[in-house]
Amino acid sequence: MLGLEHLLPSTIHPMVVHFTIAVAYLAGAAGLAGAVRQTPFWSRAFLYLLLLGILATASAAVAGVVSESYLSRIPEQVAPMLHTHKEDGLWTGVFQVMAAALQLARGTRRGRVSWAAAAAAILACVFVTLAGHLGGTMVYQYGLGVKA
Numbered sequence: 001m002l003g004l005e006h007l008l009p010s011t012i013h014p015m016v017v018h019f020t021i022a023v024a025y026l027a028g029a030a031g032l033a034g035a036v037r038q039t040p041f042w043s044r045a046f047l048y049l050l051l052l053g054i055l056a057t058a059s060a061a062v063a064g065v066v067s068e069s070y071l072s073r074i075p076e077q078v079a080p081m082l083h084t085h086k087e088d089g090l091w092t093g094v095f096q097v098m099a100a101a102l103q104l105a106r107g108t109r110r111g112r113v114s115w116a117a118a119a120a121a122i123l124a125c126v127f128v129t130l131a132g133h134l135g136g137t138m139v140y141q142y143g144l145g146v147k148a
Helices: 012-037 040-069 079-110 115-140
Strands: none
Touching: 012 040, 012 079, 012 115, 040 079, 040 115, 079 115
């Protein structure tokens, strides 16, 4: 990252990631509500939350790279968890982008929520939950990124 990553604090990832989690859950809930209710309000709310979630997920990923750059070493037992945590975060973003694309293609013009888009948003919720669980495990059980 061009050596600029240390302009941000080492704790930037946990500062940013909670917004990502909240927006992913809100988008999933709006997608389900919209798929059931099929109103223009839910269609717009769902799309806006998805777009905000994509931005938040990208911000959390960048913040994760910054926070990781502060680590002097990664314990051997944590390395596989960190790898899976990153993959789960990536899948969160992939399913958010997929949901937004499906919603733009199938639903928004008609003021409806696409069931396929809602399902993709729920999958994003699953993956953000898995990523969060692993993140919490690495911090609270292994002390990753925690200064004594």
